[in-house]
Structure formats: C-alpha cells, structure tokens
Amino acid sequence: MDRFMKTISMILVTVLLSTIGYASELSQKKILLHVISSPLAWSDSQLEQKLTCDLSRWPAVRVVATKNKETLQPAFPNSYYNIDSLINWGREIGGRYLMVVKVTKEGLERHKSFHLPLVFHKYETVGIIEGEIRFIDLKRGALLMAEPFSVTQKGPRIFQATMDDDINDPDLHLTAPAKIAFFDELEKKLSKQLSKRVRKLVGVRF
Numbered sequence: 744m745d746r747f748m749k750t751i752s753m754i755l756v757t758v759l760l761s762t763i764g765y766a767s768e769l770s771q772k773k774i775l776l777h778v779i780s781s782p783l784a785w786s787d788s789q790l791e792q793k794l795t796c797d798l799s800r801w802p803a804v805r806v807v808a809t810k811n812k813e814t815l816q817p818a819f820p821n822s823y824y825n826i827d828s829l830i831n832w833g834r835e836i837g838g839r840y841l842m843v844v845k846v847t848k849e850g851l852e853r854h855k856s857f858h859l860p861l862v863f864h865k866y867e868t869v870g871i872i873e874g875e876i877r878f879i880d881l882k883r884g885a886l887l888m889a890e891p892f893s894v895t896q897k898g899p900r901i902f903q904a905t906m907d908d909d910i911n912d913p914d915l916h917l918t919a920p921a922k923i924a925f926f927d928e929l930e931k932k933l934s935k936q937l938s939k940r941v942r943k944l945v946g947v948r949f
Contacts, residue, residue, distance in 0.1 A: 772945045774798060775838040775881075777809045777819060780846035780874075786923045790846065793934035798941065807838060826879065826886050833881045841881055842941060846874040849926070851898070851917070853910050867900035868915045870929045876937055878944055887944050894933045898925060 776798070778791040791808055799806045809816065816836050820828035823845060833841035849872045856867050871893065878888040901914045917925055 772803055772840065773805045773807060773838045774840045774842050774941070774945070775807050775809050775833050775836055776842050776844075778844045778846070779823070780849065783849060783926070785919055786926070788846070788849065788930065789927065790844070790930045790934060793930055794842075794844065794937060797934050797938040801942065804942075804945065807836075809836065823877075826877075829877070829879055830881060830884050833879060838881055840887075840945065841877075841879040843877045843879075844874065844937065845877075846872060848873040851922075853915055855910075856900070865900060866910055866912065866915055868898035868917065870896045870898055870925055872929055872933050876940070878941060888940065890940075892933065892937065894929060894936060896925070896929045896932065 776791065776794060778788075778794070780788045780790065782788075791810065795806045795808055798804050809819070817832060820832050822828055823843065829841060829843065850870075852869050852871060853866060854869070856865050873891070873893045875891050876888060877886065879885070880887050898917060899915050901912055
C-alpha cells in the first residue's frame, strides 16, 4: 500500500510540474524579431543579436530571431509596408508579437558644428543610425507601433583656423578597429532604446 501511494504521489508531482511548466510557457510573450539592414563596409551589423539579448533578459519575454537559418520558414513579405502581409507571415511562423526593425541609414557624417567668423570653426564626426520600428500584435491583428527612430553618437572633433576649412582632416577619421567599436556602442544604445519601447507595449515591468 505504501509503495502504491508513493507511486501515485510521484505521478501527481510529475503531472503538476509539467502543468506548471506548460502554463509558464503559455504565459511568456513570444516576440518574433526581424531586422532589415544593409551590409556595412567595416563589419556586420550586430543589432539583431543585441536586441535579442536585451529583450530576453526578462523571463516573461521569449525572443525568436526569424533569420535563423536552421529553421524552415516562409519568405519575408516583399512589402514591408503591407501590415496584412506581415500579420499573416507572423502567424504562419507562430508568435504573439512581431517586431520588425528596418535600418535605413547607418554610417558616419562630418559637419561643421561651430563657427566664429574669421577666427576658427569646429568640425566633428558623428555616427548615426536611422530607421523605423513596427510592432504588431499577431493575436489581435493590430499594429501597436510604427515609429521612426534615430540615434547619434559623437566621434572625433577638431578646431581649425577659418582659413584652413578642411572637412577631410585626418584627425576626423576613425581607424577600422575604432570604427567597429564605435558602432558597437551605437547599436547598443539603439537596442536599449527600442527594447524600452517594446517592454512598455507588452506590459513587462522593469
């Protein structure tokens, strides 16, 4: 009898743990993440990895990068602006939300930021990433967010006499390793900004 009761108890515990695990999985907010960006001349963009890392730090969120080559999935819709196509695509893969991040610009700019006539001026190099984020509730078929984003970061800067006026001054340049590190920090900055917006939408507390 004791052996029988122990067996029953073990079965009940196993079922209970399985039920808890299944309920926990259902309670997770599964986000499909799709990042669209052009190849960079100096390195590959790591924005997708950074977003996955930032968003998945919260247990209630499970992030699935849709560009995983190990899983078979339908091709991403040709029209990024067709919400119905995005909803149908996300539902076919399976998820609660679809987060599409489209980077339209990622690079360096140089411009004159200060000028004192006939005396001197200041040139500076600025890193910039621009684009748009679209966040869709696949279950409700609703577009929750469609907003542009832009992040910048200051790089090297120099003061020149007015007569020099050389925007190609070597001191404004970044070496290849410095450029990789520079944009790594800039992508981290963008990832934290976008993650903060998304966590508010899905109701994840900080």
